[in-house]
Amino acid sequence: MNAYADTLTIQANLTEQGDALIFGADASGYAPALLVKQRLFAWHEPSFYGTELEIEKLSEELELVVLPAEMVLPFFANPALLPVHMNWQLEGDAARIAALAPALEQSVAELKFVPSFEAYKAGKLQWTWDSEALDAKSRRSLRALADIGMEEPDGLNEEDRDAAFLAGLGAAFSAAVFHRHYGTKEASDDLRREFPLLFARDRAAAAAGLDERGWLVAAGWKADMLPFRPLLQLQEPENVEASSGWRLVLLMQDKLEPAKLAQVRLAVNGEASGTWPNGWTPHVHERSAAWLAHLRASLPADRLAGSPLDVLNAPLSDDEAWRFLTTDSQRLLSAGWQVLLPAWWEEASRTKPRLRAKVRSGEGEGERAGGSRSFFGLDALIEFDWRVSIGDTDLSEAEFRELVARGERLVQFRGQWVPLDPALLAQIRKAMAGVDPRRGLSFQDVLQLHLRRNRGGFMAANPGKNEESGGEQDDDNEGELEMDIELNAHLTSVMAQLTQQADWPSVPVPTKLQAELRSYQQGGFSWLAFLRRFGLGAVLADDMGLGKTIQFITYLLHVAEEADAHGERRPALLICPTSVLGNWQKEVRRFAPSLRILLHYGSKRLGGDAFYEEAAKADLVLTSYATSTLDQELLGAYTWSAICLDEAQNIKNAGTKQAIAVKSFPAQHRIALTGTPIENRLAELWSIYDFTNPGYLGTARTFAEQFGQAIERERDEKRTQELQRLVKPFMLRRKKKDPNIMLDLPEKNEMKTYIHLTGEQSALYEQTVKELMDEVKKTEGIKRKGAILSALTRLKQLCDHPVLFTKEVVPIPTDERDEAAESAMLIGRSAKLERLLDLVKELRQEGERCLIFTQYIGMGEMLQRVLGRELGEPVLYLHGGSSKTARDRMIEQFQSRELPDAEQPNVFILSIKAGGVGLNLTAANHVFHFDRWWNPAVENQATDRAYRMGQTRDVQVHKFISLGTLEERIDEMLESKQQLSDDVITSSENWITELSTDALRDLFTLRRDWSE
DSSP: OGGGSSEEEEEEEEOTTSOEEEEEEETTEEOOHHHHHHHHTTTOGGGTTTTTOEEEEOSSSOEEEEEOHHHHHHHHTOGGGSOSSSEEEEOHHHHHHHHHHHHHHHHHHTTOEEEOHHHHHTTOOOEEEOGGGSOHHHHHHHHGGGGOOOOOOTTOOHHHHHHHHHHHHHHHHHHHHHHHHSOSHHHHHHHHHHOGGGGOSSHHHHHTTOOHHHHHHHHTSSOOOSSEEEEEEEEOOSSTTSSEEEEEEEEEEESSOTTOEEEEEEOTTSOEEEOOOGGGHHHHHHHHHHHHHHHHHHSOGGGGOSBTTBTTOSOEEHHHHHHIIIIIHHHHHHTTOEEEOOHHHHHHHHSOOEEEEEEOTTTTOOBOTTSOBOOOOTTOEEOEEEEEEETTEEEEHHHHHHHHHTTOSEEEETTEEEEOOHHHHHHHHHHHHHSOTTTOEEHHHHHHHHHHTTTOOOBOSSGGGOTTTTTBOOTTOTTOOEEEEEOOHHHHHHHHHHHHOOOOOOOOOOTTOOSOOOHHHHHHHHHHHHHHHTTOOEEEOOOTTSOHHHHHHHHHHHHHHHHHHHTOOOOEEEEEOGGGHHHHHHHHHHHOTTSOEEEEOSTTOOOHHHHHHHHHHOSEEEEEHHHHHHTHHHHHTSOBSOEEEETGGGGOSTTSHHHHHHHTSOBSOEEEEOSOSOSSOHHHHHHHHHHHSTTTTOOHHHHIIIIIHHHHTTOOHHHHHHHHHHHGGGEEOOOTTOTTTOOOOOOEEEEEEEEOOOHHHHHHHHHHHHHHHHHHHHOOHHHHHHHHHHHHHHHHHHHHOHHHHHOOOOOOOOSHHHHHHHHHHHHHTOHHHHHHHHHHHHHHHTTOOEEEEESOHHHHHHHHHHHHHHHTSOEEEEOTTOOHHHHHHHHHHHHOSOSOTTTOOOEEEEEHHHHSSSOOOTTOOEEEESSOOSOHHHHHHHHTTTSSTTOOSOEEEEEEEETTSHHHHHHHHHHHHTTTGGGTOOOOGGGGGGSOHHHHHHHHSOOGGGOO
8 A cells, every 4th residue: 555655647538428437557557446546536525435436447457447427527627636645646638637627617517518519410419618608728728639749559649539538528528517407307307498409309400501500599509699580481371262372481580670570582592582671681691591401401392392583482282281380380390490370370279179069959858648757867868969169160060061071171161260180070070970969869978078078078979988988088188079068958957956966846745754854854855856857866875863764765755656646656675784674664664654664584575476466565675685685586577666775885896796686676766875985995986876877987997997096096186076076966965064954963072092902912913913024025916915914803803802812712600700700801811891891880880871893793792791790781782693683672772761770781882894884872972992993984884873863962982092003003094094085085904915014014013112
């Protein structure tokens, strides 16, 4: 190391790319490259003090340090970067670089550079120094490079050496400019936007006929000192009847008085003639040949095929004028020309043709015998006439076809020039051909066109049934066709009632209804009746507790009255979960005792002709989802007055036998009742609509392509709004807290109860997470997903109680002492169970009742056993295995206020799946969620068993969360997910299986600061 402590000679060669290949030597020979790098760049921060620089080995003796091109000028321009602890001597190209670098680096810093004309003509964008901006000494140094004497290697003369050096120096300069001024995407985009000519596709054509200064002026980099600017203008025919007569002329525009224009005629030899101010003449003669060369490079040859004295004087046909407007003018602009087009063209080119279906007067007003409205339906056909709008010009179908038949692209029509884009004309003709006006559009097509028209995208001929595009293209697609619908007065009124959900025709409440409807309930019943008139399916999605049941019962009475008036009475079919069959029986008998009910359920249910005979006598056939699937053929052979699905989320999975069965039953009207139209995925909403209005949202595949990813993953606001517009006419959703509902419900207070894991739970939790992490590293695909979902369930069970996790069998106690010991053991192993017991004891001392929801049967059984012993009173447990009779009895017992104290149940444990819907349990004013569900809508639905009409006390909702565990993480996610259902989006837990291993570890790992 000390051998080089005195003097080290540094030399450098510049590559074509501008990199500096640096090596050092002294009297004894070449220095190791590592030494050169460590010593020379010891203070060079951009290369991280030399550590990031590469070494290139040329031979055993010679190693080179590679300094990247963008660092060359800044390094050599700053002598202070050379360490002072040793002597340096720069020789050869290193010395020349050091001599020139300060001035060139200053040019870079002060933006005194220009794009390289030579590189541009070769199709590249590079930068070079602006010689005019350099100081005199630097200009002389650059010119004198060839005079600097130095020893040359064999085979390379001085002229070649200097040329290579200058090329390398230019590349280093260009790299420094790019790095300092255009190194970010934002800066690069700004450059592209401000100087588009630099990025022209055909750069050779953009530079043709121009010298360097003329090109820099055309690019906008240099100021143009001429008193005028050349431009091209397309002039319209003077005689509009002529088939041709468009002209392209070269003009000079006075810079001080832009309205002053002088025409120039260019001869084939580049000579210019015309009349212009005398002071312009030298400039015109100096530039005219370059103008002609530039035009020849920028325009097709036939555009310059005029007379020898004026190459531009040949008239243009309409097709040629169209080509100039749409293509040639863009090429000229890219080449740096200024172009004047007719004033009307900008608006005409921006305004796309619109195809409009104008519904004929009287359509949609059909009556049938007896004066009642006929069933209309989405498939009803609407007669219309085509109209085509191009700009401000409105054409009938006949006028449009006449224009198209002329085969012209620019047409004078009613005193205006009308551009006819062949691509758009083809789309219009295709759309027209796709629908026979004699057959008409379906009401579904009309409705969707009306709902989508605000978005303005292209709609295929059958908009609701376009399989490939999903019905439209994106707004920003160029050359798109707008298709619109013009409604008649009657359909305009109907559409307003559908989309605004207001001003429905008033329907009298049936006199046989044994209840008084709230105003919003009467509105919901009227809405159902309104949609029935048109055969349009309905989704009544009011919040739980707002009375969907009473609204549908009122609807049934109305349908019965209408049928009696016309002698066409036939039964409706109601399909619901088994758990609420009894509730429906009681509610119908209570509010509409005149309606005849046939319960089709159980092993003794009727079949064959006996069923049809009894069904014909009924107003309502009541059955369960499971039974409807078993008896699909029986129920599907009858056309029902209406089919209603209660808790319609039961058909959220469209591919299940259950969903397929209920969708196959024919009916005059279809209704879905649900408080949660979306639980997890948009596909669930599609499935419900596929029942109520088959085909309205397209196929499952097109719906997923059009809305699924855009809304669920990308949160596309425009797509969300579009889906909301499509969904809204057939969904009525009111919430308890809506100002116009005025339920006067008590408060619902939600609170989170955070609970530590026990030591046993913490140990098992960490062991399970470690095993999972080890497994996911080794597996992939379906096995990895399965392992994650399995671990997810086990960890959630562990947070409830270790017994659920370990699957250990707890011996059945034989006496009171054993029972007490078992309870103490179970309570002591789960802080959740201990806390629940404390809270339940406290509320029972106040004489209050509670619901406890859990998703695990084993936990429910344990809770029933422990709470029953500790409270000394009966505790109910409703789960999926409970029979209908047992369910009805438990609900009646819990709601009762007349049982003796020893028999009165006050604590009701429910499986969230079996007891989370369709039950009225307002006797409770406390709700406990012992373990968290993934979907806040499901939890809220369960809570609403107690928080609904009939509740007179404030409801306290307790959500148990194990600190530091994935339950806490789930809760954090649920907080952000609560709003998703309102935006018609949400997601399921399957996304967890797609997480990276690190993300999984973060989700599952126990936070030690919360564990015991």
